[in-house]
Amino acid sequence: MSLLSPEWTGLLYLVAAVCFILALRGLSSPKTARRGNLIGAAGALLAVVTVFLSARIENIPAILISIAVGSAIAAPVSRRVEMTQMPQLVALFNGVGGGAAALVAMLELGNSGEPWAKVAVVFTMLVGAVSFSGSAVTVGKLQGLISSRPLVFPGLALVMGAIVLVALVAGGFVVATGAALWAVILLAIGLIAGALLVLPVGGADVPIVISLLNAFTGLAVAASGIVLGNLLLVVAGTLVGASGTILTRAMASAMGRGVSGILFGAFKGGSTAGSTTQSDRPVRTSNPEDVAVLLNYAQRVVIVPGYGLAVAQGQHTIAELATTLEARGVEVVFAIHPVAGRMPGHMNVLLAEANVPYESLREMAEVNPEFKNTDVALVVGANDVVNPAAKTSPGSPIYGMPILDVGEARQVVFLKRSMRPGFAGIENELLYDPKTSLLFGDAKDSLTKMLGAVNAL
Amino acid sequence: MDPVTLLTVVVLAVFVGFEVVSKVSSTLHTPLMSGANAIHGIILIGAITVAGQSLNPWLLTVALIAVVLATANLVGGFVVTDRMLKMFAPRKPAGADAKDAKK
Numbered sequence: 042m043s044l045l046s047p048e049w050t051g052l053l054y055l056v057a058a059v060c061f062i063l064a065l066r067g068l069s070s071p072k073t074a075r076r077g078n079l080i081g082a083a084g085a086l087l088a089v090v091t092v093f094l095s096a097r098i099e100n101i102p103a104i105l106i107s108i109a110v111g112s113a114i115a116a117p118v119s120r121r122v123e124m125t126q127m128p129q130l131v132a133l134f135n136g137v138g139g140g141a142a143a144l145v146a147m148l149e150l151g152n153s154g155e156p157w158a159k160v161a162v163v164f165t166m167l168v169g170a171v172s173f174s175g176s177a178v179t180v181g182k183l184q185g186l187i188s189s190r191p192l193v194f195p196g197l198a199l200v201m202g203a204i205v206l207v208a209l210v211a212g213g214f215v216v217a218t219g220a221a222l223w224a225v226i227l228l229a230i231g232l233i234a235g236a237l238l239v240l241p242v243g244g245a246d247v248p249i250v251i252s253l254l255n256a257f258t259g260l261a262v263a264a265s266g267i268v269l270g271n272l273l274l275v276v277a278g279t280l281v282g283a284s285g286t287i288l289t290r291a292m293a294s295a296m297g298r299g300v301s302g303i304l305f306g307a308f309k310g311g312s313t314a315g316s317t318t319q320s321d322r323p324v325r326t327s328n329p330e331d332v333a334v335l336l337n338y339a340q341r342v343v344i345v346p347g348y349g350l351a352v353a354q355g356q357h358t359i360a361e362l363a364t365t366l367e368a369r370g371v372e373v374v375f376a377i378h379p380v381a382g383r384m385p386g387h388m389n390v391l392l393a394e395a396n397v398p399y400e401s402l403r404e405m406a407e408v409n410p411e412f413k414n415t416d417v418a419l420v421v422g423a424n425d426v427v428n429p430a431a432k433t434s435p436g437s438p439i440y441g442m443p444i445l446d447v448g449e450a451r452q453v454v455f456l457k458r459s460m461r462p463g464f465a466g467i468e469n470e471l472l473y474d475p476k477t478s479l480l481f482g483d484a485k486d487s488l489t490k491m492l493g494a495v496n497a498l
Numbered sequence: 499m500d501p502v503t504l505l506t507v508v509v510l511a512v513f514v515g516f517e518v519v520s521k522v523s524s525t526l527h528t529p530l531m532s533g534a535n536a537i538h539g540i541i542l543i544g545a546i547t548v549a550g551q552s553l554n555p556w557l558l559t560v561a562l563i564a565v566v567l568a569t570a571n572l573v574g575g576f577v578v579t580d581r582m583l584k585m586f587a588p589r590k591p592a593g594a595d596a597k598d599a600k601k
Contacts, residue, residue, distance in 0.1 A: 057540075061537050061540075062514060062518060064533055064537065065515075065518045065519060065522070065530070065533065065534065065537075066518050066521070068522045068523075068526045068529060068530050068533060069521040069522055069523065070523070071523075071525065071526065071583075071586040071587075074526055074529060074583045074586060075580065075583040075584060075586070075587065077533075078529075078533055078536075078576065078579045078580050078583055079580065081533065081536065081537060081576065082536070082576040082580075085536070085537075085539070085540055085542075085572055085576065088540055088543050089542060089543060089546070091543075092543040092546050092547060093546070096547065096550065097550070098546065098547075098549075098550030099550050099551065099552070099553070100549055100550060100552065100558060100562075101550075103549070103558070103562055104546055104549050104550065104562070104565055107549070107562045107563075107565035107566045107569065108542075108565060108566075108569045110566050110569075111565065111566040111567070111568070111569025111570040111572075111573065112569055112570075112573045114566075114570055115569065115570035115571075115573045115574030115577070116573055116574065116577055118574065119573075119574045119575075119577035119578040119581065120577060120581065122578070124582075127528065127532070127578070127582070130574070130578060131528075131531055131532050131535055131578070134535050134536075134539070134570065134571045134574045134575050134578075135535050135538075135571070137567040137568070137570050137571050138535070138538050138539050138541055138567070138568065138571035138572075138575075140564075140567050141541050141542070141544075141545055141564040141565075141567040141568035141571065142538075142541045142544070144545070144560055144561070144563060144564035144567075145541060145544040145545050145547075145548050145561075145564050147560075148548045148552070148557055148560060148561055148564075149548055152551075157501055251531070252531060255531055255534060255535055255538075258535075258538050259534065259538050262538045262540070262541045262544075263508065263511075265541060265544050266544070267504050269544050269547060269548075270499040271543065271544060271547070272499075272504075272507055273540065273543065274540065274541065274543065274544055275504060275507050275508060275511065276507060276511045277537050277538060277540045278538060278541075279507075279508050279511035279512055279515060280511055280514065280515040280518075280534070280537065281515075281534045281535075281537050281538045282512075282515070283511070283512045283514075283515025283516050283519065284515050284518070284519040284530065284534045285531075285534060287515075287516060287519050287520060288519070288527060288530065288531060291524075291527075377525075379524055379527075382528075384527075384528055384531060385524070385527035385528060385530075385531065386524055386525060386526060386527030386528040386529070386530070386531075387528050389524075389525045389526070389527075389528065390528045390529070390582050390585070393582075393585040393586050394585050399525055399586060402525065404524060404525075
């Protein structure tokens with residue numbers, strides 16, 4: 042019936058798995074990354090062709106139409122999406138992948154005989170459903186459809202406990218009876234759990250949640266591979282699960298917090314809820330012309346871009362400003378905090394899009410000792426990642442988070458929309474420092490005026 | 499497939515995953531997430547397998563939904579990752595290719 046023997050199928054899947062490993066390995070350097078990704082895509086294509094040849098597949102026309110529909114939806118969106126909206130798209134694709142895994146496992150329930158295979162079905166369904174609804178809520182938060190503030194209600198912890206209990210019971214019944222009704226209940230519970238898990242997470246922690254849900258989907262796919270007895274799914278899913286876990290931990294430590302603190306912080310009222318109180322202490326404000334003069338006659342400028350820059354779509358203007366200053370002999374580098382932007386490494390992508398060569402991007406550890414020799418630190422749309430409270434006030438929610446030491450520069454200029462504190466809702470002492478000046482307004486607007494003023498000098 | 503073989507594969511894959519990913523520079527963390535995201539879209543082959551065995555029209559419908567979702571994950575993931583990585587292409591003299599990269 043099938044064109045390929047199980048041996049050949051296994052070998053081709055092995056080739057695909059190696060392609061996936063090479064795809065991830067390619068990302069160790071920007072030079073090899075793109076080729077690596079294409080190798081990964083080739084591996085995926087090989088695997089899809091193999092599955093059609095390896096077993097007796099009915100309904101081929103319907104399947105091909107479905108593939109065409111999926112591609113027709115995803116490809117144009119992926120080509121057109123703004124780089125600032127990348128986190129939403131990644132979360133969206135992650136969610137649908139998790140949903141697909143949950144559905145596959147549910148449909149395979151009838152064919153899985155052994156108890157451990159049924160346990161894998163339950164695991165896949167639960168984790169896949171959590172990933173699906175959790176990602177949906179994440180997309181809502183990033184897109185501004187749902188408030189990015191932590192949503193909590195009294196008794197949330199109790200509800201969560203009850204859900205875990207019901208999930209265990211439903212899972213037990215699925216393993217014991219294999220009944221479709223319990224499987225549907227389990228799926229519904231997974232969906233509710235995913236939403237409740239992400240709703241209480243504050244906006245600043247959403248990037249970590251995307252990464253965590255990515256790992257979840259990976260694990261769900263790996264478990265679905267166990268259900269179907271497909272080693273490629275097991276390997277690919279596990280790779281993603283492992284990579285997502287590493288990234289989540291790296292992100293969490295860049296913010297000086299534990300992963301559990303982010304997920305469950307809101308239950309205890311300790312997430313990044315923050316206050317929005319404004320202080321009326323005096324600050325030194327500036328205007329675009331003065332800042333332009335300051336930058337033009339500096340020898341070394343460090344730009345600290347934050348999410349506010351991306352929101353204002355100012356990355357192209359700042360790139361132009363940097364080029365202009367460099368043409369005048371000013372040394373300009375960008376200092377990138379690990380959590381700048383809305384997902385790990387997001388700022389790097391945004392600046393790469395604006396044609397800033399990645400050689401002029403500096404990581405935190407690299408740039409921090411250099412602030413002493415910096416004339417002007419230009420902070421655009423960032424706040425918490427330069428807040429000295431992370432070092433000086435043990436009671437602060439961000440205490441322990443590694444920060445960029447912009448306070449050591451000779452002059453500091455903040456481009457801010459208002460005096461409102463950042464996501465973490467903590468006052469930034471640096472704003473009141475005598476060597477700090479503030480330029481209020483939309484980041485792109487201010488940058489355009491500064492660029493004009495520099496050109497006029 | 500017997501459980502011990504599967505477990506062996508899982509454990510080895512965990513180590514490969516940790517090993518490979520810990521070498522990724524933080525500059526490329528977003529493409530990494532997006533690329534890893536694309537890789538788990540390979541659940542498509544699972545969706546095709548179950549769709550290919552479904553004889554009941556209702557179950558087939560559910561399976562086909564899974565195929566659509568998985569395809570969106572797989573295709574979208576690779577396309578968007580490629581788009582991002584294109585922007586990280588090494589450029590020779592600074593600003594020399596600024597014009598054609600604009601498009």
